[in-house]
Amino acid sequence: MTDTPTTTIRQLTREQATAAVQQLQYTIETMIRGKSGQVRLAISCLLAEGHLLIEDKPGTGKTSLAKAIAAAIGGHVKRVQFTPDLLPSDITGVSVFNPVKGEFSFRPGPAFTNILIADEINRASPKTQAALLEVMEERQVTYDGVSRPVPSPFMVVATQNPLDFQGTYPLPEVQLDRFAMKISLGYADRA
Secondary structure (H helix, E strand, C coil): CCCCHHHHHHHCCHHHHHHHHHHHHHHHHCCCCCCHHHHHHHHHHHHCCCCEEEECCCCCCHHHHHHHHHHHHCCCEEEEECCCCCCCHHHHEEEEEECCCCEEEEEECCCCCCEEEEECHHHCCHHHHCCHHHHHHHCEEEECCEEEECCCCCEEEEEECCCCCCCCCCCCHHHHCCCCEEECCCCCCCC
């Protein structure tokens, strides 16, 4: 993996850090136009090593912003479309039996990445939403009693529609607490 802003920002001079953040903002804004304030907030969340929740109506660019952040840092990205039938193991990983060796081996799920895009997180059942609690707080996944760290840096960028949309489940307070920031994008301004 290449150096990313969060892994190198501490080693830079103030001027270099400022230039790096400005370049990061410029890169994201080439993909997300007219949302400078929200882009700055998202970058602040990234540099603080926090997780970001983007809540807004469909068609406002929530997923596009999440993908732009991931592309701008050049890290590994995984996207999970949260649906009512998604299982916790679809996020964290699963043990698979190897008949040749006669044993189970762990297959890491999408949580083992730098940026995890949890798209429409509030469409999954509360049990599946809870699968993110440990990895968001402790930056590790425990499966079969073994704790496995996720790569660093690690950030969850989750998107959700407002609760008044059909087929959504409210995020529990304990999960909301794991997000450093919640932003809204709004529809694009007319030119």
